[in-house]
Amino acid sequence: MGQTIIQNLINGSMMGAIYALIALGLSIVYGVMNVVNFAHGDFVMLSMYFTFWAGTLLVWDAVATPLLTVPLLFIIGVLTYYFLIERTLRQLYVTQIAVTVGLQTLLRALTQVVWKAQPRALQYSIIQGSVEIGGYNIMFSRLISAGVSLIIIVAIYLFLSKTWMGRAIRAASDDLDAASLVGVDYRRTYAFSLGLGSALTAIAGGLLMTFQQVDPTMGVRFALLSWCVLALAGLGSIPGLLISGLIVGSAESLSVSLWDPRARSLVIYMIFILVLWLRPRGLFGRK
């Protein structure tokens, strides 16, 4: 029993690092623009399909596909800003939700048209196999994915705190008017933020495809999952996001193996609802 729990905590934490990466993208978009992107999870799904495409058509390994999908998703994010989001900035937030739900439906339908409804997976990746440490089984693909996610999260943290663009993004999220006064161009900043947030899903998508399959319903799952991680962490804390990701990943893994595979989403959503009731600012939030 104890062994099972620890094994699940290991698996869940590795998954949780990827969840934190996805939620980081969401938190940049929501934190900076205050724009509610319901299609964020579908960007993850789209990235996974692009990875599948690169893997089957170009015979790239899933590990290498972010070279292609990151720029692609960045562009999609920027275009989404200029064509869809910018017009809704001055509208009620429900209009933003209507537009991004429309985008969500559109993306899901497009994937159905292009890739059909059945699940797709890549057959082979160079990171395969597993290692046994002290009686616990650790899959290389998950371990490396978690490691890469961690590195990217740290890199984004450094980017946001050390570079001019990163500081502009944070300034815009604190006080847009003041940021404009010191020369921050909000259109460029917003477009870049949405591009960056979407590009992060491309990395996550590539990593996920090393050990998972993709189907059109995946988007909804990742959307609520990343909102759950974000709610648990609260806005503005990157280390908080990581811890929340680990909590959510572990809770998911434990509920699947100790209770019932069907209970997976139940446990995550219950955590989500309880957090909103009891700690609306999240565990680590600053605003």
Add this chain to the structure above:
Amino acid sequence: MKRTRIPTRTALLLGGLLIALLVPLALKSSQYNLVLATTVLLFAAIATAWNIIGGMGGQLDLAAGAYLGLGAFTTGTLLIRWNITPWVGMLVGGLVATGFAVLVGWPLFRFGVKEVWYALSSSALVEVLRVIFLMWDQVGGPVERYLPYYAFSLYHLRFNSYIPFYYLMLVLLLITLGINHRIRHSRLGYSLLALGENEDAAEVLGVNAQACKLQALMLYAFLVGAMGGVYACMYGFIHPNFFSGTMSTEVAILGIVGGMGITYGPLLAAFLLVSIRELLRANLGGGLEGLYLVIYASVLIVIALYRPRGLATLLQDLFRQVQTRLAQRKEAGHGAVTDA
């Protein structure tokens, strides 16, 4: 001005009602079109009920599927297990949905969960209920539970035709519209509209936000729960997938795209969008799977971008234009009317 306006409106309403009553006669030959018309009415009714909490109160509720599913499961289970008529089941289903709404709405409003977080938590509730009913083998489970079959039984609310269900949905829609209209011009309605515009300002002016939102949520839940009862009888089975997140979101989108807080907005949106979607599905469905949704989603985005205040405002503008045009003609004298 006022004297001409009221008759026009009444005429429009009566005209619409007459058309609605005659639709089944026109579609009698085609079972498919009848299903489509009933589906449009169903979505219109749910979205109109949503207007109470969402449109007027500004609370973006994404849990319509939860209330619909609870109503359907209550009605279905009462009928299957104890042979209790769905007429009673509908009311009990509505009450169960209301009870659930209080259970989750009270803490949500008490702790001030707002806007996107309210939307997401209500959306999570639908999935929570779906999984619970999937795992709860005594009532739900992964296999459909069929309602007893009758070719025509008023007691069991089972018919082998969609026509009775069409009229039943129409009645539910009219009731919901009536309730909407009553609320719109009541103290609760004004409070809700104020909340929808600006919650903090409304509270300063003495609106009890918590109580108003909870009342609106309860009314909405009861109506959708009762519709769930009809839903179960219409499809002839109950299944945990009735707790559908997609449907819940769509209901809210119809409410938004129709025009927040405008009584006939959701009706208009459902009428246009759901028929577009279903017609596209019927005509394109065979070829490319999902193509109809691509078109549907694009239409949705375009409306949301270019008519952010809702489709109903389009109609309002048109109405106003016609009125001013008529008024101008009257001023110009009778000669102008004849050349029209």
